Amino acid sequence: MTEIQPLLITLSTVCTTIMIGLGFLPHPSRESAIWASAFVAAMVSTYFNAAAEPLGGVWPHAIAEALNLAGLGLIWVGIRVRVGRRWILLVPTLLLSALIGVALTFGTGTPAQPLIMTVGLVLVAAVSAAIVVELFAVRTTQRAATLPLTVAAGLVSVFALIWLVSGLMRAASGGKATLLMAHQYAPAVAIVTLVTALVTLLLLVRAEAPRRDGDAVGFRAVARDRLARAERFDDAWWSVLDVRLDDPLALREASSALAYTRVLDRFASDVSAVFPAEADLDRVEATRMLVLLPRHEAAVRPLLRALLERVSTMSSDQSIDVRLSASIGWASVALVGYDLDDLVAAAAAAADEAQLSGGDRWERASIAIWGAP
DSSP, rough: OTTHHHHHHHHHHHHHIIIIIIIIISSSOHHHHHHHHHHHHHHHHHHHHHHHHOOSHHHHHHHHHHHHHHHHHHHHHHHHHHHHOOOHHHHHHHHHHHHHHHHHHTTTTTTTTTHHHHHHHHHHHHHHHHHHHHHTTTTTGGHHHHHHHHHHHHHHHHHHHHHHHHHHHHHHHHHHHOOHHHHHHHHHHHHHHHHHHHHHHHHHOOOOOOOHHHHHHHHHHHHHHHHHHHHHHTTTOEEEEEEEOOOOHHHHHHOHHHHHHHHHHHHHHHHHHOOOOTTTTEETTEEEEEEEEOOOOOHHHHHHHHHHHHHHHOOOOOOSSSSOEEEEEEEEHHHHHHHHEEEEEHHHHHHHHHHHHHSSSEETTBBBBOSSS
């Protein structure tokens, strides 16, 4: 057993416990279950590596390598679930990991071993690069949370390719193709990956919850029906609003979990209280709501000002001593048209612009309108 192995066993166990205790159990979801499984796989792999010498044979190491690859793949699969990919590729990922384990079990010590190890290294590089790509698709409000794992996965991919190329060059020059360097640095790479994955995935799990599919489908079905009928009657006084709470990550860091939950509940309550009963509301995320509003443009502006003022007003029972603010993107049928997807996209772009401009304001699609009266 190497000197770093006890540290790796301890770290993987602690990370798994934290991910399950602070991530999956308080915030059960499909992606949190997959990510918790990834940490379990990484933890069990360290146990198999530690037990390889007492148990004898090559199969404990083979199982450990397969579990390591499965853990990395499950992180990627969970991110795909998070960003809403239609095909998450869970089963192929697990099958490919199992295949690598079987190949190592029967191929170690044979002429096929270098090829199997090369394929494994290529898969590590490919999955790490895929993780980086998928992390860039995570919502911009969570970009700071994705940074640690993005950097780590990118470095893992680069170093895996460097080790692979060096091995191939050594083989091409007549030497023995070996991936000894990759094995020497594998524990250090595993430690960096475990820590950064824990930070990023725990922040994503505990961040604003993704919208429920049933609620989204219901809102969109109703909204499309209303807009279709409005188009038939040439009724252009409809708007879609994208309302977002500003700086959710900073608010979360400045408060306890309970206090932050109360902030989110108050935000949703403020939005519901300002808009009239005929408006349709969809809580897309805990810090973001879509509103379909049947109002003349001149009647929309007072509602936006009222909402910004209501959100920013500090109350005596406010859970954290921080002034809250919101950003609103406004897309009207008169400017964008009756297509719901176009309206939502235009409102989202305007909301992004409002947040980039400092928040506590609204921006109208194609036309900037400040939130100040």
